[in-house]
Amino acid sequence: MSKKETISLVLGSGGARGYAHIGVIEELLKYGYNIKSVSGSSMGALIGGLYACGKLDAYKKWVLGLDLFDVAKLVDFSFTGTGIIQGEKVFDVIEEMVGDVLIEELPIPFTAVATDLIRQKEVWLQKGKLVEALRASIAIPTIFTPKQIGARHLVDGGILNPLPIAPTVADDTQMTIAVNLSANISKKYQLDIPEKEQEKASGMQDIFLQMARKAEELFAREKTNDFDEMDMFDIMGHTIDIMQNAIMESKMAGYAPDIIIGIPNNACGFYEFNKAYELIQLGRLIAREHLEKR
Numbered sequence: 001m002s003k004k005e006t007i008s009l010v011l012g013s014g015g016a017r018g019y020a021h022i023g024v025i026e027e028l029l030k031y032g033y034n035i036k037s038v039s040g041s042s043m044g045a046l047i048g049g050l051y052a053c054g055k056l057d058a059y060k061k062w063v064l065g066l067d068l069f070d071v072a073k074l075v076d077f078s079f080t081g082t083g084i085i086q087g088e089k090v091f092d093v094i095e096e097m098v099g100d101v102l103i104e105e106l107p108i109p110f111t112a113v114a115t116d117l118i119r120q121k122e123v124w125l126q127k128g129k130l131v132e133a134l135r136a137s138i139a140i141p142t143i144f145t146p147k148q149i150g151a152r153h154l155v156d157g158g159i160l161n162p163l164p165i166a167p168t169v170a171d172d173t174q175m176t177i178a179v180n181l182s183a184n185i186s187k188k189y190q191l192d193i194p195e196k197e198q199e200k201a202s203g204m205q206d207i208f209l210q211m212a213r214k215a216e217e218l219f220a221r222e223k224t225n226d227f228d229e230m231d232m233f234d235i236m237g238h239t240i241d242i243m244q245n246a247i248m249e250s251k252m253a254g255y256a257p258d259i260i261i262g263i264p265n266n267a268c269g270f271y272e273f274n275k276a277y278e279l280i281q282l283g284r285l286i287a288r289e290h291l292e293k294r
Helices: 015-030 043-052 056-065 068-074 088-098 130-137 195-214 232-254 276-292
Strands: 006-011 034-041 083-085 110-116 121-125 142-144 147-149 152-156 175-183 259-264
Touching: 006 015, 006 043, 015 034, 015 043, 015 056, 015 175, 015 259, 015 276, 034 043, 043 056, 043 088, 043 110, 043 130, 043 175, 056 088, 056 276, 088 130, 110 130, 121 130, 130 147, 130 152, 259 276
Parallel strands: 006 034, 006 175, 034 110, 083 142, 175 259
Antiparallel strands: 110 121, 110 152, 147 152
16 A cells, blocks of 8 residues: 555445544554545444544544543433434534534545435535534434424434445545444454443443433443344344445445445444444454455
8 A cells, every 4th residue: 555545435324333443543544545525324434524624533532431420411401302412522522623614624525424304415515614514414313302404304424325425536536435333244343441430331321321221222222133132123233234234235236346344233332432442452353354455
């Protein structure tokens, strides 16, 4: 691989597994890749947008520094019936990080993918306030309330395009690397997680369980592949994975990336945002495996 090989980076949706994107980006930069454009859905849009505006390190430092009390203060439960969390407190912090920057002012092209809830269409957000585009793309149904931009009510981009390769097709780059957060991988990865981080993750688990229970426990249990242990919410979760994987396969039939970095869909529960350290390390490890083969 030549140094500074230019790439288009596509970051997929997948809830808390999205923290792995941070580790992937760090490894790509370590190996000398030059990220010239980014496209992302949901958590992929959030991490990609933060990288595009130069604030990913600040965000990583923030999430790794959160403790139980910090998280409790950030969770603003909604009583509107359109989602259990408004998300305004979290995005107040993110807006403070990124400022009032517009997507078209970013140093590299960036696309946040969202879904128009009423018109049932995929929406590419490539202009306007970055923080509003990120908020729209991560509006996971039942978790975050939808984001209104203009006349459109926008929700999670992963609904219609969990791995948005198409926005990068016209890029003048040497290759496209896509990060799939829902890969069906059985391999077990051994990670060295400091005891301090394990204790912090365990301490914060209850608050994310509470969030999940308020969403009718859709994502409140550890994933199981044993049918005898499944309840209706496990089956619904698996169904969503199947639907998103089918959408990805269909999309990639027309737009195949050069490299797909797969993060196992059982790396953590969809809601387990308390495992940031572990998932960042996992992203680094898996990215390294792929890049060392080149």
